[in-house]
Amino acid sequence: MSRRVLVTGGAGFIGSHVAEGFLAAGDAVDVLDNLSSGKRENVPAAAGFHHLDITSPDAAALIRGGGYDVVCHLAAQIDVRKSVADPAYDASVNIGGSLNLLEAVRASGRATRFVFSSTGGAIYGDFVQVPTVENMPKDPESPYGIAKLSVEYYMGYFARVHGLDTVALRYANVYGPRQDPHGEAGVVAIFCKRVLAGETLTVFGDGQQTRDYVYAGDVARANFLAATTTLPKMRQLDVRAYNIGTGVETSVLDLARTIYGAAGREGTVNHAPARAGEQMRSSVNTSKAAAELGWKPQVSLAEGLAKTYAYFASRH
Numbered sequence: 001m002s003r004r005v006l007v008t009g010g011a012g013f014i015g016s017h018v019a020e021g022f023l024a025a026g027d028a029v030d031v032l033d034n035l036s037s038g039k040r041e042n043v044p045a046a047a048g049f050h051h052l053d054i055t056s057p058d059a060a061a062l063i064r065g066g067g068y069d070v071v072c073h074l075a076a077q078i079d080v081r082k083s084v085a086d087p088a089y090d091a092s093v094n095i096g097g098s099l100n101l102l103e104a105v106r107a108s109g110r111a112t113r114f115v116f117s118s119t120g121g122a123i124y125g126d127f128v129q130v131p132t133v134e135n136m137p138k139d140p141e142s143p144y145g146i147a148k149l150s151v152e153y154y155m156g157y158f159a160r161v162h163g164l165d166t167v168a169l170r171y172a173n174v175y176g177p178r179q180d181p182h183g184e185a186g187v188v189a190i191f192c193k194r195v196l197a198g199e200t201l202t203v204f205g206d207g208q209q210t211r212d213y214v215y216a217g218d219v220a221r222a223n224f225l226a227a228t229t230t231l232p233k234m235r236q237l238d239v240r241a242y243n244i245g246t247g248v249e250t251s252v253l254d255l256a257r258t259i260y261g262a263a264g265r266e267g268t269v270n271h272a273p274a275r276a277g278e279q280m281r282s283s284v285n286t287s288k289a290a291a292e293l294g295w296k297p298q299v300s301l302a303e304g305l306a307k308t309y310a311y312f313a314s315r316h
């Protein structure tokens with residue numbers, strides 16, 4: 001059966017991969033995006049396109065009248081530093097926009113599944129063991145992380161009180177073709193571009209800080225499975241949240257080495273002073289997604305970085 005799917009943020013990096021995933025399965029896809037950071041050319045040709053802002057009444061009207069079986073909500077202000085500089089703006093888009101869409105789904109009266117792009121990198125904080133498990137305590141350190149976690153709480157409310165069918169996916173650091181240097185795995189884009197320009201890579205501090213890098217195609221498949229799998233009813237926060245990562249910690253130095261490898265050359269790194277407040281370790285446990293969504297990452301870091309480097313090389 002072909003589904004009607006709305007992908008907000010589908011002109012962006014991850015959203016365009018998500019749209020492609022549903023189209024490949026034979027579903028009908030519409031993209032809603034205000035093109036603030038996304039590009040019209042990222043929207044697959046077979047998808048419908050609505051140039052709208054998620055905070056607008058027109059976006060709500062589209063959802064109320066669109067007859068969607070699935071809404072994958074990826075549109076967001078994604079820059080953690082911008083959220084620190086202007087928390088009210090971040091909240092207006094990331095909380096206000098999400099609420100606008102949730103209210104519209106409720107008003108539509110349809111059994112639409114709402115899949116939200118949350119973060120595993122910015123809500124657990126520094127005080128929990130890695131790899132982090134969904135029900136560990138949350139300690140978001142930035143307005144961006146606070147907004148993402150707030151939306152998860154609102155989703156719990158809409159599920160309990162209005163019976164909405166909501167799922168949160170907490171991504172680790174997502175990388176791949178079309179990625180933006182300002183996102184949570186922006187370092188991959190920055191390193192690829194510097195290597196292509198023949199410049200030396202700079203790492204902050206000793207380069208031993210770790211992140212969990214997950215390939216965009218794997219994240220798209222997680223959205224598809226989260227949209228289409230029968231799941232338990234949501235009773236509390238975390239019941240319908242899934243970490244999407246690899247569980248593997250990769251240091252910045254290893255990342256630099258692998259990108260030099262993808263470029264077919266050896267390279268050195270410069271060390272700059274450590275950045276104050278930078279999280280030292282991050283990775284997520286994905287056993288729950290494996291058990292309940294049947295999802296596991298399939299693309300290794302070496303393979304994914306080779307594809308990502310080739311993408312940037314083709315545009316250099």
Ligand SMILES: NC(=O)c1ccc[n+]([C@@H]2O[C@H](COP(=O)([O-])OP(=O)(O)OC[C@H]3O[C@@H](n4cnc5c(N)ncnc54)[C@H](O)[C@@H]3O)[C@@H](O)[C@H]2O)c1
Nearest residue numbers: 009011012013014034036037038053054075076174183184
């Ligand atoms: N990249 C990562 O590592 C990562 C990690 C965790 C979570 N996420 C989440 O995944 C989602 C997608 O991120 P991405 O990395 O693809 O970023 P992106 O900037 O490439 O995509 C975001 C898209 O949303 C659109 N958008 C922004 N504000 C909008 C608004 N008010 N109305 C309509 N459209 C709007 C942008 O034009 C863009 O196309 C975001 O919700 C982000 O918070 C990303």
